[in-house]
Amino acid sequence: QKEVEQDPGPLSVPEGAIVSLNCTYSNSAFQYFMWYRQYSRKGPELLMYTYSSGNKEDGRFTAQVDKSSKYISLFIRDSQPSDSATYLCAMGRGAQKLVFGQGTRLTINP
Amino acid sequence: DAMVIQNPRYQVTQFGKPVTLSCSQTLNHNVMYWYQQKSSQAPKLLFHYYDKDFNNEADTPDNFQSRRPNTSFCFLDIRSPGLGDAAMYLCATSRDQPYGSPGPRQETQYFGPGTRLLVL
Numbered sequence: 001q002k003e004v005e006q007d008p009g010p011l012s013v014p015e016g017a018i019v020s021l022n023c024t025y026s027n028s029a030f031q032y033f034m035w036y037r038q039y040s041r042k043g044p045e046l047l048m049y050t051y052s053s054g055n056k057e058d059g060r061f062t063a064q065v066d067k068s069s070k071y072i073s074l075f076i077r078d079s080q081p082s083d084s085a086t087y088l089c090a091m092g093r094g095a096q097k098l099v100f101g102q103g104t105r106l107t108i109n110p
Numbered sequence: 111d112a113m114v115i116q117n118p119r120y121q122v123t124q125f126g127k128p129v130t131l132s133c134s135q136t137l138n139h140n141v142m143y144w145y146q147q148k149s150s151q152a153p154k155l156l157f158h159y160y161d162k163d164f165n166n167e168a169d170t171p172d173n174f175q176s177r178r179p180n181t182s183f184c185f186l187d188i189r190s191p192g193l194g195d196a197a198m199y200l201c202a203t204s205r206d207q208p209y210g211s212p213g214p215r216q217e218t219q220y221f222g223p224g225t226r227l228l229v230l
Contacts, residue, residue, distance in 0.1 A: 008150065034218055043116075043200050043221035044153070088152065090219075098219060100152035 003027050006089055006101030015110050019076040023089035023101045026070065030091040030099075033065050035074045038086045038103065047087075048074065079108045113137070114222035116201050122228045123191050131186040131225045133201030142184040143219065144176060145200040153200055159184060160206065191229045198224045 006023045013019055021035075032051055036044035048063035050056050050072075056063045062075040072091075076083055089101040114135045123129040133142065140161050145153035157166045159178045173195070175187040188195055202219040 032218075036221075041198075041224075041226065043114075043224045046218055046220065049218045097155060097158075102152050103150070105150075 001026060003099050004089065004091060004101045007104055008102050010105040010107060012107045012109060013079060015079060015081060015108055017079050017108075019074075019079050019083070019106060019108075021074040021076075021087050021089075021104050021106070023072050023091075024070055025072075025091060025099075027093065027099075028067070028070065029093040032092040032098075033063070033072050034090045034092075034098070035061075035063055036088040036090060037083075038088060040085075044088055081108045081110050084108050114201055114203055114220055116199075116222040116225050118225060119223060120226050120228070122230065123188075124230050125192065126190045129188050129191055129227070131188075131199050131201075131227070133184045133186070133222055134182050135201075135203045135222075136182070137203055137205070137220065138181065139203035139205045139220070140181070141204045141206050142178060143202040143204075144174075144184070144186045145202065146195075147198045147200055147224070156186070188227075191227070193229050196227055196229045198226050200224045 004023055004025045035048040037047050038044045048061055050063050050065050053065045053067045060077045064073040084107045086103040086105045088103045090098040092098045117132050143158040144156045146156055147153045155167050156170045156174055157176050173189050178184045201222040204219045
């Protein structure tokens, strides 16, 4: 079993829809949770960073962490074609290493 | 703007011919990482430097080496590239707090644009 599971998709939704992206994990020691956006042939770009459980909102993006269920989510409201990318979840436990999900490929159709 | 820079963006090499990829950062971060990412896969950590201390992942082949001559620069050397080494190589940095510092210890990682390596 992988430490972090993420549905690779692809996920295709119409412009303006609410998008929900999710990861599950098995290691209860994880405390730091991140979402990265990666455009084709580019490096990952940090979108959201959350420490421990709870919600965090930044513009159209909301990150949720439920440590009791070992489940994290990223919601994108009013999705735009420019949101089309691969979204990677990542998590860490206080040392330098991050564990990444496989990434979900998202397409927003105009 | 503070950033992570990787050169070259695209590198073509021949089977078995050594190649060096470079990474520089203006963030003054003390930790630097090298990842390998193949198509539709998660980034795979090869090794990282915590300050000058080198930390190799157990499953990183000996073919991959790294150097960090100073805080700002880090190099990835592939001594004898094989066809299976064709991938995107990502450099990342973070500022890790010392033990005993207040607040969350782990800072997030900031990635460069990557170098796409092609092996002929």
